[in-house]
Amino acid sequence: MDISQPEGIVTLASAHSVAETLTRLQAAIQAKGLKLFAHIDHSGEAARVGLTMPPTHVLIYGNPRGGTPVMLAAPLIALELPLKLLIWQDAAGQAHVSYTSGAYLARRYALPPDLAGNLTGFEGVVAEVLRA
Numbered sequence: 001m002d003i004s005q006p007e008g009i010v011t012l013a014s015a016h017s018v019a020e021t022l023t024r025l026q027a028a029i030q031a032k033g034l035k036l037f038a039h040i041d042h043s044g045e046a047a048r049v050g051l052t053m054p055p056t057h058v059l060i061y062g063n064p065r066g067g068t069p070v071m072l073a074a075p076l077i078a079l080e081l082p083l084k085l086l087i088w089q090d091a092a093g094q095a096h097v098s099y100t101s102g103a104y105l106a107r108r109y110a111l112p113p114d115l116a117g118n119l120t121g122f123e124g125v126v127a128e129v130l131r132a
Contacts, residue, residue, distance in 0.1 A: 008104030018055035
């Protein structure tokens with residue numbers, strides 16, 4: 001993987017294709033009782049205007065019960081919420097998932113420790129989905 005890794009961004013390789021990773025993550029979001037607010041198919045939209053890009057998708061997900069207290073404590077974090085997962089393929093054909101670390105967001109917005117878990121709880125599930 002030859003990309004710049006901005007501060008706070010986590011990138012994990014997937015053992016599956018982009019399509020399979022996307023399907024598995026959508027199922028995990030649903031299984032955990034989270035809301036899938038949107039699925040953005042960047043590569044599909046590129047194709048609709050005659051451009052080509054590797055498979056690239058963004059899932060926007062969250063839980064208002066978890067996110068609302070976070071936004072009440074730090075209103076500007078609403079710029080980061082709901083949380084996002086980027087599912088993408090590199091030039092070698094390897095699928096990856098990237099996201100902003102919940103711990104990074106908690107530090108950036110000086111959240112109290114009891115609210116930081118609202119941002120990090122799904123990260124372990126993501127790692128498990130990519131391995132399984």
